[in-house]
Amino acid sequence: MTLVKFKRPFGNLLRQDFFDMDDFFDSRMWKGGMMETDFWNGKTVEPAMNIKEAKDHFEIELAAPGFDKKDFNVTIEDGYLNISAEKKVAEEEEKENYSRREFRYNAFERAFELPENVKEEAIKARYNDGILRFKLLKKAEVEKKKPKVIEVG
Template identity: 55%
Template sequence: MSLVKFRKSPLENLLAPDFLDFNTNNLFNDRFWLKKINEPALNIKEKKDEFEIELAAPGYNKKDFEVTIDDGCLNITAKREESKEEKDENYTRKEFSYSSFERSLQLPESVSGEKIKAKYDNGILKFSIAKKEEAKKLKPKVIEIS
């Protein structure tokens, strides 16, 4: 006779837990998991004088974005609504879609919150965030390993 681990969710019985990195008990109730699906990809590059951030958000227009800085945090919100209506003698067809996302990034103390530029082009929202003068002068500290 072999022992079988009891699982509360029927989905857990079908999936091997060795291949899952999330809790299947909350698979459909976990808002974190659902939010990650709609979260756009993000690249952050550190250069000598600035940070460059690229956010992939195809299909949006410039007016769909709202970008704010609050308490050292860069908040990016986008909402898009689209609707189409087709009328004929025998029918009326209406279609609509709605999509949105929100990303927040904690800015390091080495950047100036006043010197941020944003540009949206070909589905990529680009930010250029200037570093403070004192942060530009600092050289990396080498740590000796004993």
Template identity: 50%
Template sequence: MSLVKFKRTPIGNLMTTDLFDNDGFFENLLWNKKLDQPALNIKETDDSFEVELAAPGFDKKDFDVTIEEGCLKITAEKSSSKEEKEDNYTRKEFNYNSFEKRLQLPDSVQEDHIKAAYKNGILSFNLFKKEETKNKKPLKVAIA
């Protein structure tokens, strides 16, 4: 079993991406701004799932990672502001970035044994599989 993106709508296949869901490409592009979501890579090995999320510009303290109802929930929030005062004007600038990603975890993942790291703009996870669900060599069955 592999990881899939979590979708709140009961309509559609969980394997589809958020961009090409039942609402249509242009509606998402213009109204929901789903293109602002960070890129996500998932690789399955014999022992674990390796997840990489591209989130440049954030600090480690900006992330909140939890496991809720079988989902790995990743949220991040960052804001900054700058103010310049001169004789006849004041200039204020601010920036706010946030996102939320959810991944439905398969039953084979050890929820209490997940490792996470943030380095060079990449938030990475190792989701270790339970011992009994790791890929094992097939057994030969004799036919009587």
């Protein structure tokens, strides 16, 4: 393991009077670091998630506060559970001497490869208190047949 010196994204801007512009643009923030992450480049950010396994089912919980049930799009395709959500909110206020326009946009996408032992037709989803929950029932396990030995004559 190699130890690498951590460079602050904004250099030592907060601790010194002189701002080193070269250090700022050569930092990790701009070269393959912070600016390459989803948060900075305009892509969506994935919500936090929990997966629990019980004897007869799986449970998936996604933290997605601020959405409505109608904002979600959930599909099963080629063995994947695809979850996406998008919400746009725009507000306008016109007064005599000013106008105010605000907007918000939230979106995310997640995909999960489903195990072979999940009943795709029985997947259920519900959204409550900012948490999107899925229950994935398992198929009954079928005992594998022992290989039959054939004697060569």
